[in-house]
Amino acid sequence: MSLDKEKIKHVAKLARISVDEAKVDSLTKDLNSIFKFIEQLNELNTDKVEPLTSILNQSLRSRKDEISDGKIREKILKNSPKKNEEFFVVPKVVE
């Protein structure tokens, strides 16, 4: 299969990355060569193979239900490009 520019723009939208119109052509070329390479997998019949969910053969470890974290608002907000004393601040969200 080959990726056209429209498809790439759609995927970029999903990934929330704006794509420079001038770069779309070279991006399309690169991605198509990568996908051509990836699609070698189609040679293999995997109908009877179980997909791997985890490389580790153990069950999920759990923790006790205790309050051991939080109350670090200053640390949480410190690195934010825009904030006030209590909140992260972002451009208006249009619902």
Added chain:
Amino acid sequence: MSNITNQSLSEILESIKSKKISSLELTQAYIKNIENAKKLNAFVTTTFDQALENAKKFDNKPNNEQLLSGVPLAVKDLFCTENVKTTAGSNILNNFVPSYESTVTKNLWNNGAFLLGKLNCDEFAMGSSNETSFFGNVINPIGDHLVPGGSSGGSSSALAADLTPATIGTDTGGSIRQPASFTGTVGLKPTYGLCSRWGIVAFASSLDQAGPMTKTVNDCSIMLEAMSGFDEKDSTSINKKKETYSKNLKDNIKGLKIGIPKEYRVDNMPKEIDELWEKGKKILKDLGAQLIDISLPHTKYALPTYYIVAPAEASSNLARYDGVRYGYRSQKGKDLIEMYENTRSEGFGDEVKRRILIGTYVLSSGYYDAYYLKAQKVRQLIKKDFDDSFTKVDAILTPSTPSSAFKIGEKTNDPVSMYLNDIFTVPVNLAGLPALSLPAGLDKQGYPLGLQLIGKALDEQKILNIGYAFEKNCGYKNEIKKWWS
């Protein structure tokens, strides 16, 4: 004393313990080296003041009972370090200062080491040449026109140039072993789950693993011992007793069975790589090991599988870089969505964006089964290949890379040819196994080449032992002319 920084970590530790040198003198020597090596561009951040403070503190009250007593270490800038800028080689994190310390670096500091600086790397560890870093490419001390490998290129360069006595990197598809191979150093990717991933900027969670990069196998065992261990903050951390790799290091490998997989002889592989492999086999055989031909039939599918799994996970792991809570935020855009799109477009470099797009695409509706699910099935087959082989052998010997260090700019316009550099390292990550890259010789241009030893899960001690024996008998010596200073 003048060339203390030439020495191995274990030799340096001896000198510190025997008070032949103080921690402060040692630290000053490295600082001098680093200041003279700006051309290599190995460091993103230096923490000299902090390091000198720590060195003085150590000298005032030396504790020589620790694994890394009084030693300054520079680490890859993918490890979050408390109150020290952590960039992951990306513009999107260029002003990020964590309030926390990664488990692995904390383990190093708890063993007596302290931070010397943060090492350049490919952006979000995505690259094989350290050319994708926002902070510029790193130069291989082997030659001013050569890449140091990647993604832990700052680490390999700094280590080979004597800017740090040892270092740590991360390896998602070869990012420790390939740069080690390109610089004539030792690099180990541990078993998935042996070293905690907590506090390491994530690339591909099911593949990422931190590991040591050192001058010798003994150093490697010391570093691994210091950095590894169970961490309850990482759900994929393996809960097992801590091992004393350095104490248990042995060079007797008589009777061990070494698998030689036929699929690692690939088309267009330089003759020198083949010869190097032959040399390695002979050394091990002469040491009493038994060579056994094995087959890992799905090897050729490892790289395509990797280029589905890793970008898929990365596309999701990197979704958090949205300019809201930390890092770079674009000032362009009229609403939240535009802010996201511009922030991520300006904040990420081309290779990272490419991989996010690949990952987003292979997970998207209508393509999931054909790509992601297919890849996870093939991953199962690759794992099974190794499982089957390890019923017959103790370890597997392969070349580390299909070539020596290539030229800066040589592969930047052809992503697939760049990806192919990881052809021998990637299967190990997919199977979660440990693998050690050892310097084994030089090609005809005089550039280092490495061999890789792959072990069973959690069998680090065995591959370290084999590597230790190999190192003693290989006669490799890294002779680097300090052309940069």
Added chain:
Amino acid sequence: MSKEKFDYFINGEKGKYEVVIGLEVHAQVLSNSKLFSGSSTKFGADPNKQVSLIDSAFPGMLPVINEECVKQAVRTGLGLNAKINNYSVFDRKNYFYADLPQGYQISQYKNPIVGEGKVLLDMPYGSKEIGIERLHLEQDAGKSIHDMDPSSTYVDLNRSGIALMEIVSKPHLRSPDEVNAYIKKLRTIMRYLGTCDGNMQEGSLRADVNVSVRKVGDKNFGTRCEIKNVNSIKFMQMAIEYEANRQVELLEDGKEIDQETRLFDTKKNETRSMRSKEDAHDYRYFPDPDLLPLKLEQKLIDDLKKSLPELPDNKKERFIQEYGLNSYEANVLVSEKEISDYYEEVAKLSDKKLAATWMMGDLFAMLNDKGLNISNSPISAKNFAELVQSIKSGEISGRIAKEVFEIMVESGDNPKKIIESKGMKQQSDPKELEKMINEILSKNKDKVDQYKAGKEKLFGFFVGQVMKLSGGKANPQLTNEILKKLLKG
């Protein structure tokens, strides 16, 4: 009891339509800390005070699951008579939003922790079983605040990462009333289990409502619309009503219904398309590589099953059998665990049937008036039982009981003490009563004569006088008997 017939249909010119509803209920798990981090889940904290580095998705942060949340999900599954899956997987649901720090929500997609189950509803037209499709665990998002600044949105992550159970029903619901009954039933079950407090004001229980319509008799479902995040039963009912009618109108006009996500505007009482969600349908689910599959041991499930409390359906049956209540009474008294506990305590010490009547009458009316619930009732179960017993034994009349009840509400005192101290005990001694009545009759000779001459209406006058003289304490039945006897003589 005569059964009503189900009759929620929408009549169009081209036919009669049936409304098909499925709910995705998001119930906040009762736990101290969040699903994957140690931050508190307490409601009402200052903004961003209950946020860890994990909840705000700092680089390198990793999730570790809270064992209690897993148990709570299993308990809830058992309470819904559902299949508990020994193997489940956490997936990432990827989308961008300001209050979703990771850029994905950890949820369960292909392998949820709980599979199919069922819930029984008591409707006026009989009982109805609603199928449960699945229950899975997931993280809540934070909160975006749009009205504090004209040009910016503020983000509070206190809720980010709190454990939710998403309970997905089959499309078995057919009317706003059934939705009401279903939500209330789920809430009751979870409150019995202690797995969710069901507090809709605090957002502990919210739902996405899937609505479609089809002509009565059609086998195929119509195109559905999803109304997102409705947080009260009343709004759910209004939204369904509006949405079903909107869809019928479209169909009647020969138009198509777009499958889409809609928002219920509570001010305008209408649903509208959520354009911001348009491209968000592609969630790119995949197993979260930071977590391993969750494997539950059968023993854990069995142990949790053994430790479950009696659930409302069983309790209702028992109340009918053991206390002789009718189905309606039993339903009301099991609707909240605290109510059923109170009732059982009262019933143990007093007349079971009379206790139910008085609880559902005066007690509930009083609580309702005062805006209280049973757990902070000013009347203890023990005192209430004594009051019921005093009525039953004839010690006080129903009328006096109401007075005693009022005093109990005010003072919290024991009814015996009130009756004693205020001398409110019923006068039931025939001799005393006879003495009193004779006194009255002798004082009102003229009226006695009139009565005897046939003015029988005056009987009421004499009763009144007895009550006045006794301060209302004369046993009414006895008074009647004695009066009749003496007036004859």
